Amino acid sequence: MLSFIVVVFLLAGMVKGMIGLGLPAVSMGLLSMLISPYQAAALLIVPSMVTNIWQLFAEGQVLRVLARFWTLLLGIIIGSIWSIFPNLGQSEFHSEALLGAMLLLYGLYGLVAKQIPNLSRYAWILSPLIGYLGGALTVATGVVVIPVVPYLQSLHLQRDDLVQSLGLAFTVSTMCLAIFLQQNPVAHLEIDYLWSVMALIPALLGMWLGTRIRYKIAEQKFRKVFFCGLMALGGYMLLSH
Template sequence: MVWFVLLVFAVAGMIKGTLGLGLPAVSMGLLTLVISPFQAAALLVVPSMITNFWQLFAEGRVLQLIRRFWLLLAGIIAGSTWSIFPALGQSSFHSEALLGTMLALYGIYGLFAGNMPDLSHHEKWLSPIVGYLGGALIVATGVVVIPVVPYLQSLHLKRDDLVQSLGLAFTVSTICLAIFLQQNPVENMPMDYRMSLIALIPALVGMWLGTRIRYRISEQKFRRVFFIGLVMLGSYMLLQQLSRF
């Protein structure tokens, strides 16, 4: 089991290093094949937090982005506190089915998203709504992807601002997830901080390898394979849960 966890985080880190995204989605998707969503989310906390901090503080302008996206961040906090979805640990069926749906939708979005419409003119009222849904889904699935990532991309930010904005949203989401997991423990499933810290090592090694791979292969082809893999993994998880219903 330990070696499987280390391998998953190494692969997820490599994908994040190559594409700049994918660590939580890949980790949760693969880990929940052998352990519960609650346990998988607990293992994800430290690697996700450190890599998100890395992504957030790689450049300046953090305070400016906080001032711009405070409504989005407030929505994430509200959604993680008062989620409309079954939370991790409350229902394994619902958590895994939601996670599978999220991964499949994320993969489909990545494969077919073209030029995103510019939603920046509607940012003030969309940000809290998108943030709430993202926060509600992270405590239900352990992953914040839909709708936060497409929304931030639709604002047509500069490349560096987009990367930092994603890092900001992911960081706040991971903090909310960690607080939720600590305050809502599941019987016989304690928070394994030691294993989560150990998982950080292969994740960082994987990120380093991913940055090396980025310059040796076609990013477009790698991205396509990655999103196809997410669609297949998410669909498998969803169908597996439906077959048990």
């Protein structure tokens, strides 16, 4: 089991190092094949938090990004508290199927979206709504991907601003997920954050390797393989549950 966790977070870290996102999606998708989504989400907390904070503060000017996207973050917080979806702790809810559908949609979106429409003029109303859905899906699947990532990409931000805004959204959603897991324990599924701390090591190593590989492989080629892989994994999770 330990070797599997190491491989998963090494791979997920490499993906994040190469394209700036994907650690939660890859790790949750693979871990949920062997353990419950609730346990997988708990394992994800420390690696996700540390790598997201790293991504957030790498470019500086955090207050400027915070001032621009505070309504998005507020929506994430509200969505994680009052979710319209069943959550990870409900045994009758197959969160693996919902996560699989999200990965499938995200992979399809990444492959077919050539020219993303510019929605920046509607950001004042879309940010809190998108944030709410992102927060609600975070406590339902353990991952904030759809619709936050496509939405931030649709604002046509500068590359550094996009990476930093993603880091901010991921950081807040991970904090909300950690609080949710702590306040909603599941019988017979104890949270052991020591395993999560241990998972940080291969995740950071993977990020370092990913940044090295990024300069040797064409980004577009890798993104195509990555999104195809997400679709395959999402399809498997959706059909098997």
